[in-house]
Amino acid sequence: MSTTAPTAQAVTPDTLHAARLPRWTSPLVAIGSAAAAVGIGLAAGLHSRVQWGLIAAVLFVIASYVLATAVEGRRQAKDRFATSMIWVTFLLAVIPLASLIWETVERGSKVFSPYFLSHSMGVVADQDPGGGINHAIIGTLQQVALASLIAVPIGLLTAIYLVEYGRGKLAKAVTFFVDVMTGIPSIVAGLFVLSFWILILGFDFSGWAGAMALSILMMPVVVRSTEEMLKLVPNELREASLALGVPKWRTILKVVLPTAIGGITTGVMLAVARIAGETAPVLLLVWVNPFINTNPFDGAQGSLPLYIYQQYAAGSEASYDRAWAAALALIGFIMILNLVARGIARWKAPKTGR
Amino acid sequence: MDIATQTETAPPPPPPATTEQQRASRGATRPGDRIFLGLSRGSGIVLLVIMAAIAAFLTYRAALALSDNTGNFLTTFEWDANAIPPKFGIAVLAFGTVVSSIIALVIAVPVAVGIALFISHYAPRKLAVPIAYVIDLLAAVPSIVYGLWGALVVAPNLTGFYSWLDTVLGWTGIFEYQGGAPRSLMTVGILLAIMILPIITNVSREVFLQAPKMHEEAALALGATRWEVIRMSVLPFGRSGIISASMLGLGRALGETIAVATVLSPTFLISASLLDPGGGTFAQNIASKFNEASEYGRDALIASGLVLFLITLLVNGAARMIIARRKEYSGANA
Amino acid sequence: MAKRIDVSGLSAYYGSHKAIDDISMTVEPRSVTAFIGPSGCGKSTFLRTLNRMHEVTPGGRVEGKVLLDGDDLYASGIDPVNVRRTVGMVFQRPNPFPTMSIFDNVAAGLRLNGSYKKSELNEIVEKSLKGANLWNEVKDRLNKPGSGLSGGQQQRLCIARAIAVEPQVLLMDEPCSALDPISTLAIEDLIGELKERFTIVIVTHNMQQAARVSDRTAFFNLAAVGQPGKLIEIDETERIFSNPSVQATEDYISGRFG
Numbered sequence: 001m002s003t004t005a006p007t008a009q010a011v012t013p014d015t016l017h018a019a020r021l022p023r024w025t026s027p028l029v030a031i032g033s034a035a036a037a038v039g040i041g042l043a044a045g046l047h048s049r050v051q052w053g054l055i056a057a058v059l060f061v062i063a064s065y066v067l068a069t070a071v072e073g074r075r076q077a078k079d080r081f082a083t084s085m086i087w088v089t090f091l092l093a094v095i096p097l098a099s100l101i102w103e104t105v106e107r108g109s110k111v112f113s114p115y116f117l118s119h120s121m122g123v124v125a126d127q128d129p130g131g132g133i134n135h136a137i138i139g140t141l142q143q144v145a146l147a148s149l150i151a152v153p154i155g156l157l158t159a160i161y162l163v164e165y166g167r168g169k170l171a172k173a174v175t176f177f178v179d180v181m182t183g184i185p186s187i188v189a190g191l192f193v194l195s196f197w198i199l200i201l202g203f204d205f206s207g208w209a210g211a212m213a214l215s216i217l218m219m220p221v222v223v224r225s226t227e228e229m230l231k232l233v234p235n236e237l238r239e240a241s242l243a244l245g246v247p248k249w250r251t252i253l254k255v256v257l258p259t260a261i262g263g264i265t266t267g268v269m270l271a272v273a274r275i276a277g278e279t280a281p282v283l284l285l286v287w288v289n290p291f292i293n294t295n296p297f298d299g300a301q302g303s304l305p306l307y308i309y310q311q312y313a314a315g316s317e318a319s320y321d322r323a324w325a326a327a328l329a330l331i332g333f334i335m336i337l338n339l340v341a342r343g344i345a346r347w348k349a350p351k352t353g354r
Numbered sequence: 355m356d357i358a359t360q361t362e363t364a365p366p367p368p369p370p371a372t373t374e375q376q377r378a379s380r381g382a383t384r385p386g387d388r389i390f391l392g393l394s395r396g397s398g399i400v401l402l403v404i405m406a407a408i409a410a411f412l413t414y415r416a417a418l419a420l421s422d423n424t425g426n427f428l429t430t431f432e433w434d435a436n437a438i439p440p441k442f443g444i445a446v447l448a449f450g451t452v453v454s455s456i457i458a459l460v461i462a463v464p465v466a467v468g469i470a471l472f473i474s475h476y477a478p479r480k481l482a483v484p485i486a487y488v489i490d491l492l493a494a495v496p497s498i499v500y501g502l503w504g505a506l507v508v509a510p511n512l513t514g515f516y517s518w519l520d521t522v523l524g525w526t527g528i529f530e531y532q533g534g535a536p537r538s539l540m541t542v543g544i545l546l547a548i549m550i551l552p553i554i555t556n557v558s559r560e561v562f563l564q565a566p567k568m569h570e571e572a573a574l575a576l577g578a579t580r581w582e583v584i585r586m587s588v589l590p591f592g593r594s595g596i597i598s599a600s601m602l603g604l605g606r607a608l609g610e611t612i613a614v615a616t617v618l619s620p621t622f623l624i625s626a627s628l629l630d631p632g633g634g635t636f637a638q639n640i641a642s643k644f645n646e647a648s649e650y651g652r653d654a655l656i657a658s659g660l661v662l663f664l665i666t667l668l669v670n671g672a673a674r675m676i677i678a679r680r681k682e683y684s685g686a687n688a
Numbered sequence: 689m690a691k692r693i694d695v696s697g698l699s700a701y702y703g704s705h706k707a708i709d710d711i712s713m714t715v716e717p718r719s720v721t722a723f724i725g726p727s728g729c730g731k732s733t734f735l736r737t738l739n740r741m742h743e744v745t746p747g748g749r750v751e752g753k754v755l756l757d758g759d760d761l762y763a764s765g766i767d768p769v770n771v772r773r774t775v776g777m778v779f780q781r782p783n784p785f786p787t788m789s790i791f792d793n794v795a796a797g798l799r800l801n802g803s804y805k806k807s808e809l810n811e812i813v814e815k816s817l818k819g820a821n822l823w824n825e826v827k828d829r830l831n832k833p834g835s836g837l838s839g840g841q842q843q844r845l846c847i848a849r850a851i852a853v854e855p856q857v858l859l860m861d862e863p864c865s866a867l868d869p870i871s872t873l874a875i876e877d878l879i880g881e882l883k884e885r886f887t888i889v890i891v892t893h894n895m896q897q898a899a900r901v902s903d904r905t906a907f908f909n910l911a912a913v914g915q916p917g918k919l920i921e922i923d924e925t926e927r928i929f930s931n932p933s934v935q936a937t938e939d940y941i942s943g944r945f946g
Contacts, residue, residue, distance in 0.1 A: 016759050016774060018767030051514060075579055075769075075800070082581035086476050089468025090485065093555075096548045097492050100503045107506075157397035165391055166398075174398040176674065177405050183602065183670030184408070184663070185609020187637045191659040192408040195415040199652065216404060223401075249390035270494075277496020280611035283641055305498040309612060312502055320506065327499045338494050479746055568783040572846070574744060576797035576853060577773030586796065590787035 019071050026084075029067065033059035053095065057088045101331070108328030111321045117329070120302070121290035126314035133326050135292040135302035139207055142296040143286065143303060144276050146211035147218055152268055155222025162223070163230040164252055181220040189216040190281030198285070205287035207296030210303070213281035218271045225267025229260040262344055269341035273334045279305035304330050412660040419653035427657070433622055433639065435654035436647060442654050444661060449624050450539055450633035451662070454614070455607040457543025457628070458550055463600050465547075466554035473555075474562035475584060486559070493552035501616030504545040505537070509617060512536045512544075516629050530627040537619040540628040542635070545617055546610055550603035557602060561595025562588055594676050601673035605666045611637035636662040690717040690887040691757040691856040693738065698752030699916070700730070700737050702745065707733045709916035711752075713906060715857075720879060720888045722898035722925065725908030726940065730917025731891045734908070735859050738889065739775035740768040756856065773801070776855035776886075780862045782842030784834030784849070791830040793845055797853040812852055820848035821878050840871020847878065851886070858882065860890040864897065876901050895941060899929050907937045 037056035064084045068077035111129070119132035158178070162171055193213040197203050233256050241251040257264070287300035288310060304326060311323035420427055422440055430443025469489065473482045513536055520531035569587035578586060614635050620642055621632035634642075640655045647655060693715040700708045708730035715721045723731040736742040737750050740761060754761040761771050784793045794813045798804055804812070813830070817823040822844040826837070834845050843863055850858060860879075864872040879901045882888060892898050898905050906922035921934050932938050 016756070016761070016767070016770050017765050018770055020765065020767065075582070079579035079581040082584070083476065086468045086472045089465045090472045090477075092465050093469050093492065093551060094488060097488060097495075099507065100495060100499070103503060103507050104499065154397045154400055157394040158401055161391075161394035161398045165394060170395070170398065174401060176671075176678075177402055179674045180667060180670050181401065181405060183605040183609075183666055183673075185611065185637055185666055187609065187611040187640055188408065188412070188659050188663045188666070191640070191656050192411055194652070195411040195656055196407070199415060199649070200411070216408075219401060219404075247384050247387055249384075249386045252390070273494055277498065279496070279498045280637065280641060283612070284644055305496055305612070308498045308502060309616065312505065312616060323502055327502055330496060331499055334494055334496065335491070338491070566783070568779060568781055569785060571741065571744070571777075571779060572783045572785065572849075573796070575739065575741060575772055575777035575779075576800060576849065577769050577771075578800055579769050582800055586785060590785070 021067060021071050025067065029063045030060055033063055061085060061088060104324060104327050104331055107324035110325065112325040112328055116325055120292045126319050127316035129318040131322065133304060133307055133329060135290065136304045136307040138292060138294060139286065139301035140276060140304040143207045143211045143214060144272055146208060146296060147214035147275055148272060150215035151218035151222055155219045156226055159223045159226035159230060160252060162227055178220045178223045186217055186278050187280040189213045190284035194284050205285060205300050206298060207286055207301040210282045210286040211296065213285055214275040214278060217278060218275050221271040221274060222268055225270065226264050229263030229267065230256060233259045262347065266341040266345040269337050273337040277305055277330060277334055279309055282306045412656055412663060415653045416657035416660045419650065419657045431622060435651040440650060440654060444658050446622050446624055447634050447636045447639050447658060451608055451635040453628065454539045454542040454546060454635060455604055457540060458546035458607045459600060459604055461544065461547035462551050462554055462603060466551050467558055467596055469555045470558035470562055471584060473559050475588065489552050489555050497549065497610060497613040500545060500549055501613035504613060504617040508545060509536050509541050512541055519629065527626050528628055531629040535619065535631060536629065537617055537631045538629050539633045542614050542618050545613055546607045549610060549613060550606045553606060554599045554603040557599035558592065558596050561592040565591040598673040598676040601669050605670045608669065609637055609662060609666050611641050614638040615641040690885065692717045693857065693887065694755040696753045698737060698750065698754060700733050700742055700750050703747035706916040709918050711919045713919060713922050715887060715889055716904065717887045718883060719903040720883050720890060720901050722902035722905045723891045723908060724895055724898050724905060729908040729910045731908045732861050735861055735889060735891050738859055739777055740771045741777065773853055774855055775857040775859060776850035776853065777859045778846050778850055778863045781866050782839055782846050784842050784845050786833065786835045788834060789831045790826050790834045790845060793834045794848050794852050796849060816848040816852040819851050820844045821874065822848055840867050840874055843867060843875060844878065855886065857887040860888065862891050862893060865893065899925060907940065909936055
């Protein structure tokens with residue numbers, strides 16, 4: 001039985017023991033490779049800290065693998081290699097986020113002030129300091145509000161249709177196209193409204209035109225999240241209500257929706273957060289207006305994301321500062337929306353008994 | 355099964371019949387029920403109409419532009435849509451869009467799968483939740499902020515890396531770097547990779563979390579290490595999920611506008627080197643050329659937008675098909 | 689090949705909840721030991737401590753000793769991966785790898801450890817499938833997916849997969865609970881054959897099954913819901929079913945509770 005020899009040998013009591021690297025190896029290797037990376041970086045005169053980080057990561061992965069191969073054997077080494085690679089990927093994701101937030105806060109706080117929030121650009125020239133984003137905030141808030149007014153009812157009702165009534169071909173088609181709609185590039189939504197509202201019907205650029213495009217981007221997000229929430233409502237609740245002789249539509253309005261309302265609100269707020277940062281459709285449809293225009297139905301308006309783009313494109317020190325400050329305001333707004341939405345989700349979460 | 359047999363026995367189901375059926379089976383005979391059903395179904399139909407309208411209006415305006423085009427829309431290397439007679443083609447844009455998206459995928463997919471595994475199988479439970487939250491934050495950052503950060507923070511930091519790439523891989527021609535501002539398709543690809551990371555991570559993570567515990571335990575009980583468990587039971591189970599997640603990410607990358615427009619310094623040329631500034635993408639070209647476009651020029655941009663629309667439609671549709679097939683498959687087995 | 693297991697003072701926890709309390713017993717080599725008891729009494733948890741599968745569950749941890757021919761599985765320096773190779777396991781629901789063929793399923797454990805020649809693999813797979821009384825049913829479709837088999841065949845495939853790596857001990861966690869009576873009978877016959885070569889521990893909620901297949905039987909119970917499970921007694925199966933020394937065992941076996 002030569003064939004079973006390796007297996008038989010592999011199960012002798014001795015192999016229960018396995019040489020393991022002690023627990024402190026990983027941190028030690030990490031510190032060591034970081035130090036080595038700094039050394040290499042200084043010696044080779046690499047300026048970018050990102051490169052130092054990459055070198056450290058590569059060193060860490062290699063060192064762990066070599067050590068593990070030497071002490072623990074090939075399989076354990078592979079396992080360690082996978083583990084360290086996966087840790088490195090995680091760090092790779094954290095670095096950009098940290099850098100982005102850090103840079104935005106640091107560079108944005110330079111001109112970020114109550115004055116900045118409460119004044120419009122007006123006639124301030126691109127290369128001069130001064131001016132603010134008041135007109136852009138007003139524009140963005142109005143556009144987002146209008147978009148929500150269109151998208152939320154349609155999205156909610158569509159989700160109700162899909163979950164409560166949807167059977168057959170129409171529901172299948174709607175489900176499929178909602179998914180496809182999620183993937184529509186924002187610029188295409190802008191081009192669509194441009195072609196029929198401005199080029200064919202002949203209306204002017206306005207906040208309303210931008211809002212229509214934004215609502216197209218918002219609808220599928222609202223449908224999806226509402227659908228998920230409605231599906232979480234236990235069927236027993238519906239049956240209990242129907243068994244009491246309550247008509248289906250009242251059951252939906254009085255039992256199903258109130259149960260899911262927390263999750264639905266969260267979904268809507270996340271959708272709002274998503275469209276508030278959209279630039280492309282606004283660029284095509286709202287045009288640009290450095291003055292405050294409080295009527296979204298008449299003429300060009302400002303918009304926060306567009307303002308950032310414009311100030312960046314202007315290309316002067318002062319305009320870069322304004323772009324970062326506006327980015328800080330936009331990120332702040334979106335993060336607050338996100339946090340509040342998540343707070344609501346946690347607070348109002350339906351008790352699913354799990 | 356029911357739906358399938360129903361549709362098979364009655365290939366052209368007249369809409370009123372379905373309404374009757376539904377009314378009969380669900381007892382929706384009250385006015386309140388009828389109105390509510392009408393409203394909610396109407397909303398679903400509105401969504402379909404919007405999709406159809408997007409295709410129809412874009413096609414109409416694109417046709418107007420294409421009828422006067424003196425160049426070949428697919429192969430011309432120019433974009434003189436405002437000129438009389440107009441001459442424009444999408445060859446450069448198609449190249450730039452595809453190349454930058456592929457770079458983004460090549461970078462993002464392995465990293466995203468790694469993070470997804472980290473969250474689903476490696477991180478201690480207390481870490482997994484905050485990390486998932488960090489990924490969601492990454493998804494919430496608006497693309498214009500990515501663009502600003504990419505142009506003013508990332509790009510200047512890439513010169514060193516690109517010079518190094520040039521010395522090591524410059525001989526291939528693909529990684530030749532002449533110096534200067536690194537506002538190239540490569541930089542765009544790197545930025546896009548960061549931007550599509552969250553969606554790929556989140557979809558993959560969902561799939562990995564669904565991987566049946568019993569198969570993982572089977573592998574463990576055979577004496578598999580953690581990585582072997584993942585290779586034997588999690589990755590095979592999640593393969594189609596990773597594919598569809600990547601395609602969703604690809605859809606995002608193809609259509610990204612403002613971040614690309616901010617970072618890229620566009621030229622209407624195809625350069626063999628990915629590190630040379632220049633090139634362009636569909637969406638970026640629309641955003642950059644829109645301000646100075648004549649009415650005719652706008653139609654030409656709409657024509658290129660239609661192409662982008664069709665491409666993303668195909669990519670996203672394919673991704674959703676894969677996901678849907680998978681659902682049926684796993685549903686049948688459960 | 690088969691080894692003896694000595695458990696002393698073993699407790700297992702899920703987080704802060706104690707699932708089993710202070711269990712000591714001996715499992716004889718080349719015999720079948722059955723664990724019986726009401727649901728939630730910790731018999732499956734205890735089984736999973738015998739190959740260190742319990743600690744895979746989030747929050748799972750173990751105190752006490754499990755000696756495999758004198759080697760403590762929970763001593764420091766012991767590699768759980770090696771433990772699980774030495775102590776094989778068959779689960780409640782058949783779980784062949786869905787993406788692998790029948791052949792690959794059986795070979796899965798072998799391929800993890802070192803490389804085999806194709807002919808060696810063929811030989812071991814055939815031997816294992818024969819050992820699991822499955823060879824005649826599948827020999828013509830070794831390259832078909834394992835998920836295409838019936839439930840009983842899948843479970844025997846899992847047994848073949850487990851014995852292919854020649855473990856010392858085979859743990860079975862209610863291996864027949866998802867199967868029909870005929871498949872159950874086939875597995876029970878198989879257990880009778882396998883005990884010639886392996887130490888077998890089987891958890892079952894079917895007392896007739898315990899009486900049919902096992903040499904020794906251990907009865908587990910818990911004082912109340914939320915309390916940890918305890919070992920009430922372990923003895924020759926015949927004695928447990930005819931003349932148990934503890935009243936609770938007799939009550940359970942005669943169907944007065946559980």
